Amino acid sequence: MAKADVTRLSPPRDFRIVTGTALDPLELAELRAKAMRPSLEAAGRFDPDRVRRRFLDHFDAEATAAFYAGQDLAGFIVVRQMPDHLYLDHLYIAPDQQGAGLGAEIIRSVQEQMAEPTGQEIRLIALTGSPAGRFYQRVGFKQTGSDGIDDSYSWHPMSRDSRGNLG
Template sequence: MPLTRNTEPDITLVTVQPEDFETLVAIRIEAMRESLERVGRFDPVRARERFREGFSASSTHYIQIAGSKVGFVVVKPTSDGLLLDHLYIKPAVQGQGIGAAVLRQVFAQADATASTVRVGALKESDSNRFYVRHGFQLVESGEFDNYYLRPPRFEGAPMASINVRIDDDLKTRAYLELERLGATPSELLRQTLQYVAERGQLPSMMTDEDEALLATVRERLASPQRVKVSLHDL
């Protein structure tokens, strides 16, 4: 059922059955194909095998609109919250707010217990921008995938949780700045941003004497509200 741009998608999540595996694989391959072909990694056999390895029917839900299956989502419990293991929307209905509607349900589940939500995304996939736009923060960048975390959301958060959120926010900003650099104006700047993207803090050898580089890093990463709270104390 096509949605107009201003229509709020009314989605229903329906638990799948073990015998739905082949249908799910077909949706996964259809949704991933363009991104994987772009990086020369499209392999439907491998996609099927990898999905089979972690398949859990009880953690998997069809995304339905007016009874029509438009994708599926897999959410699994972890030691510190939830893992958004898969989220696939059929290409024909992408860009209509369906993914955002699914995230709202996942976030509501996580927020009920003040839990984190983790997710991974292929580096070249448009899903990276989607997750950052919805509050996920980069915590690790692997060879092929980026890994994100949405910190717990609850009132009266202890300072430790606030600090984690600040550090993860710095990682995300540093990663995005690395993508924007293009031609390298300074290898030291690139190395510093890479360090921050991976660890959420400046290298220990950085001192206030490195005024030029520090000023550049602060300018690229810091909002006025966070300079005093975070970068000033690094």
């Protein structure tokens, strides 16, 4: 199975993109722990070592793109190629960058540069009750299920309306 090609992504506005072996997995794992902390604490499930370990145990540099503002890690994404869809495994934005549109720009890039050219659906899961679910719905994802711990979402290129807007 081919890999999802994150090198096709364009860096948003004033950010630079880093992919492949230039990535520092420990730096990414630390950002994941910081970004997930509020949601996991609210759910009574925050264990910083477990959060880092779960990311590092499955780290794949070829599926990962990090976004930097100067020398500071602003966020990162992991997109995996599955047999019939793209799986957005991780999207984390640094707390000081949240709310400024970076996450939406990254998602638009994945939609436009990875999913639309191939006609592939994008799927993901997000912690039930976390702000992530609302974010994904704002950028066009539809909730497709829930197991009480995680909610499932999907986006398909055909979900754009005739004016090109997400719907």
